[in-house]
Amino acid sequence: MHEQVVLLRRRLALTAAPLAGAAGASGAGLVADRVGLDVPLGLVALLGALLGVMAVRPVRLRIERWSTGPAGVLTGLTAALLLAAMLTLLGLSVLVPAVVTSTASYSVQMAPTRARVGQNLAVILGVSALSLGAHAGGLVDGVIGPTLASLLGATLLLFTLPTLVNTADGARRAERTARALDAERHEHVRELEHAARHDQLTGLLSRRGLAEPLDRAATGAAPAAQTAVLFIDLDGFKAVNDAFGHAAGDELLVAAARRLRRSVREDDVVARTGGDEFVVVMSALSDAHEAEATAERIRVAIARPFALAAGPAHLGASTGVVVTPTPRTAEALLAEADAAMYAAKRGRQGRARVGSG
Template sequence: MPAPSQSVARWSRWLALWLLALALCVLAAPARPADALALSDAVQRVDAWPAVTLATDAARRWTLDDVLAHPDAFAAAATPPGNLGPRPAIHWLKLPLHLAAPAARTWWFAIDYPLLDRADLYLLRDGQPVVHRVMGNHRPYAQRPLPTRLHAVALELQPGVAYELLLRVDTAGAAILPMSLMTLPELMRHESDTRLWQGLAAGFGLCLFVYAVVRAAASRDPMFLWFAVAAASGTLFFFTYHGLAAQYLWPHHVWLTRNAAVLWMYGILAGGFMFTEHTLAMAKVSRVASGVMHAGAAVSLLGAVLFAGGVASYSAATVLLASIGLVPMLIGLPVAAYRAHGGDRAARWIFLGFCLYSLGVATMAALNAGLVPATRWNLHAFQAGSLLLLLCWIMVMSVRAEEVRHAADRARIEQERLTLIARTDALTGLLNRRGLHEALEPRLARAGAGRLAAVYLIDLDGFKAVNDSHGHDAGDELLRQIGQRLCALAGQDALVARLGGDEFVVASSWLADETEATALAERLQVAVAEPFTLPHGPCSVGMTLGYALAPRHGTDATTLLKRADTAMYAGKQAGRGRSRAYGGAQPMAARNA
């Protein structure tokens, strides 16, 4: 895997190359208009722009008669194909048509830019208007010439007749005009393809929104909530941008049709500001950067409220969007590069996402500025960049969730380690008094007829002499070996504990009767009586053992330990090296007393 700095440098070079390609598109000379647009049975779709000439009404006063009276006002458009840019004027476009087919044919004139405000189409035959249709999103969906997401008009053309199209365009935003003439089958295919892909994109965005909301509710992490805001706003924005919202969500609401895209852009910005701030933990890098991101989110939400309430105009809302739209990326990119260089995996995905997103943003900005042609790729570049950004953000959330899970695992392991330390004797690794009580209580609760439990309290005889003669290291080694021998004899089902000093406890459950308990006590005596091998040589000790049975002598750990201690003390008084049950005398002389 390349180093973080190498990845950052690589994506920076790709971004520079893409911006250079945009610059070359800007510098490319526009095509000269043809004499007339030829239509025939051999084609299903014809790009209208190569035959278009343009006249600009800066004073916004021309009528159709004025335009017809001044044909010399039209000239080849000195703009990229299909894109007149954000000019504050009314545009008149002229398009000569020639039908080469031998029979009459219906063609559909379409403008595939749903956000266009108003376009008046005039069909001229022999210089006289014979058709006038009004298109644009300023009208309810039901009043459009063709009930579809794009703006389209049916034209009945006759072969051998000279036709001209005049198009009067009046729009508040950029005059983006990807115009074409299509047959009905081609128009239906184009619309079906668009609905399919936009439906998939909307479904993808809806899935991301639901996922983020569920994760936000489960984890209470605001990162997921802000991702949900960005995903929902982005999905609604592109559903509006491509005209499907006006068709399916609010077909009778003209204000939403014309302005909803601006509202969703504010939502995208608010979610982007805060998601970036949370995932990059900007407060740890720069309090100033973190403050800017919080302020940007607040301004975005305030701008949306003012615009929706009618306080801010459309132009003021779009100016504010243009002013703050690049701030999350401009601040997030260097912070992401810095954190990626330090090994932050999530920051690498954020950096990659912003690089891909910046390509779409740069293309969209160039498109709205009238610098690049209105091609299918340019019109969808921003959506593609946004979807790629969301995919990278999914990886960011995955990385952050993995980090949280690992942190929880580390905390759990540490807690288990601390609990083990609290329940375990440090010298022998056996249970200590606390651990014995916690482990013994559940076993005693199940004791009953045919399920006796025995608690053996062991005190070593002669251990102090080992310490005095050979030192504490030898005594510690002896205690460890005794613990190991008791565990081996008692078996996996028994509990073995060291209470401190030279006192041990063995607790065995599932005993059939008292005879079996007595037999286990004798085996423990024999096991400890065998010599131990220490660094200085062999060593032997004895032990005195007292035990109590559950449920006969008690049903809780404290009572049984007390009564086992009473029995053990009685054994000490009787001469040591013996085993004794509570309440009875069962002496057994030690073989090595």
């Protein structure tokens, strides 16, 4: 029902606008005829109807789209000629320079390039010369004499032509501002998306950022391209916080994340999922030994002493490893790796140490 109403409104507009344009032009023609001018009412009415069609919103929007492309000069020239012809036939050729300049300014606003400004300047001068020349040559009548009309027309050109350049300059500045604002908005969105997917402290992926690559790796597992999930928990991290404070704990997490990142392949996915827990996702493995070797490298790397600003600290790493040669759900792999990590933690004999002793 709504679409039918919209369609009806469009049809009414397409009918009413030409009629209104024709009626307005005919009325102006009758007035001109009353003051003694020879006006072809039929032609004036036709021009008014055409201008009315161009004012209808769907047509106007299409003309605007054309105005931004290579056909922009042609559409601007068409509109200028229609306006100039109607005004000239009504004896108002003196107004043509100002009216055509307004039309050209609108065209330049759609595409504010130097080339378009130059093209529209040529249109303004050419159409104004045709209109004033037709009056001066006696082809049409005018409300004022041809000499005075030419003088006033030239004066109007002097005052109105600078607006064309100013319009283009203003439109260019508006475009630059809009592009800058759009770039700033995109950068802000990118930063927000990055912050939502990454751990602010370590720069690794967060639990949310891990979801997509983990799901892709889990569902893409195959016998010749196996997927492994390593769940890592830092042993003794709480002791560092208790002994040195949270700032030292943050420093330790950043250092541990750096060592963890250096212990895996370049294309492996590394995430901090919370507290002192980390996850590594490995794809395209030929066998499970690669994952076990990576877990061992991580344990060795974490076991080396950390030189913190507050003093030396020692940690261990409990790792749970799950390898699958067939597609699995991400949740199942992560839960199994988590359980394997806790089993490894329960089986550890040593304790992590804080300080040099």
